[in-house]
Structures are given as C-alpha cells and as structure tokens.
Amino acid sequence: MQMEIVVHPLSPDRWNDLEEVFGAKGCSTARGCWCMYYRESGAIRVPAGEKPSECRKRKLKDLAGSGSAPGLIGYLEGRPVGWVSLGPRSEYPRLRRSPVMKPVDDMPVWSIVCFVVAGPFRHQGVATGLLRGAIEYAREMGATMLEAYPVDRPEPGRDEWLWFGAKTMFDRAGFIEVARRRPGRPVVRLDLTQLQE
Numbered sequence: 001m002q003m004e005i006v007v008h009p010l011s012p013d014r015w016n017d018l019e020e021v022f023g024a025k026g027c028s029t030a031r032g033c034w035c036m037y038y039r040e041s042g043a044i045r046v047p048a049g050e051k052p053s054e055c056r057k058r059k060l061k062d063l064a065g066s067g068s069a070p071g072l073i074g075y076l077e078g079r080p081v082g083w084v085s086l087g088p089r090s091e092y093p094r095l096r097r098s099p100v101m102k103p104v105d106d107m108p109v110w111s112i113v114c115f116v117v118a119g120p121f122r123h124q125g126v127a128t129g130l131l132r133g134a135i136e137y138a139r140e141m142g143a144t145m146l147e148a149y150p151v152d153r154p155e156p157g158r159d160e161w162l163w164f165g166a167k168t169m170f171d172r173a174g175f176i177e178v179a180r181r182r183p184g185r186p187v188v189r190l191d192l193t194q195l196q197e
Contacts, residue, residue, distance in 0.1 A: 035070070088143075100182050150185075
C-alpha cells in the first residue's frame with residue numbers, strides 16, 4: 001500500500017513542523033546536524049555560549065526565511081513525518097571535497113543530500129513519497145538534472161545509515177548510476193528533461 005505523502009517547501013510558517021520531525025524518536029542525529037553539515041565548507045564557527053547543534057538549527061531557520069527553500073517537509077494526513085534536503089549542488093560546498101560525493105562533472109545539478117523520517121513512520125514509504133516530491137519540486141524550480149548519493153547494500157542496515165536513502169528507492173524512481181567511488185556508495189542521476197509531463 002502506497003502512502004499518500006504531501007510535500008511542502010520549508011518556509012518560516014512551517015518551521016514548527018520541521019522541529020516536530022527532527023524532535024521525533026530516532027532523529028537524534030538530525031537534531032545534531034539540522035541538515036547543515038554539507039552546506040558548511042569547513043569547521044563550523046559557533047558563537048560563544050551556543051552549541052554547534054543550536055548554531056546549525058539557527059542557520060537552517062535563517063535559510064528557511066531566505067526565500068529559497070532548503071528542503072521539503074512530508075506530511076501524512078496533515079501530520080509532519082519526514083524531511084528531504086535538496087537544492088543546487090553549489091549550495092553544498094562540502095560535497096566538493098567528499099571522496100564519495102564530489103562532482104562527477106561540471107553539469108549544473110541539484111543534489112538530494114539527506115532524508116529524515118520520524119521513527120514511528122519508517123519502512124512505510126515516507127522516503128519514497130519525499131523522493132517523488134523532490135523530483136517534482138526540482139522540476140518546478142527549473143532543475144534539469146537531479147543527483148543523489150544513496151546507500152547500496154544487499155542487506156538492510158541500521159536506519160541511521162539511510163540518511164542518504166537506499167539505492168533501490170532511487171532505482172525505482174528511474175535514477176541511473178553515474179559513478180561509484182566506494183563500494184556501497186554510488187552517485188545516481190535522474191534527467192528531469194526526459195520525464196513525461
């Protein structure tokens with residue numbers, strides 16, 4: 001049975017919904033990173049008296065109010081249950097230095113960097129719904145190529161390794177592998193210009 005996940009770009013009026021997702025059981029890693037790690041280019045500079053997680057949370061909230069959504073929130077029957085971080089690859093400077101996720105070429109692509117699904121809603125199709133929403137949103141925003149860095153393992157692993165998404169999910173959505181620099185960590189792409197309207 002396919003879940004009917006509705007996605008909306010993160011905006012200031014949806015910030016509390018994102019906090020609900022990140023505050024859910026099983027999302028402690030997300031609460032430490034706030035999906036900012038790959039948006040940073042080096043060591044994070046934390047103001048005196050502020051924790052790194054608080055600094056990253058503030059920065060993501062600032063991005064949400066900048067007019068360019070840093071990701072999408074997924075809703076099930078009106079309840080926020082998931083998050084996907086995506087945007088132009090240029091907005092993720094740490095990808096340039098990653099041995100696994102560094103650019104394949106100079107093509108301007110949008111990157112899907114992270115999925116967060118509230119613990120009680122995992123293994124129910126939420127990430128698949130978020131991916132569908134991400135594909136549609138990237139097309140609406142004028143992206144022509146969507147790229148991701150999933151985990152490819154023969155056996156299901158621990159959930160925290162799936163922040164990048166499972167390769168099988170991307171395969172089902174039509175993504176094609178374009179590079180693999182380490183076993184189990186391919187780079188996959190979807191040509192958005194080839195999709196049917």
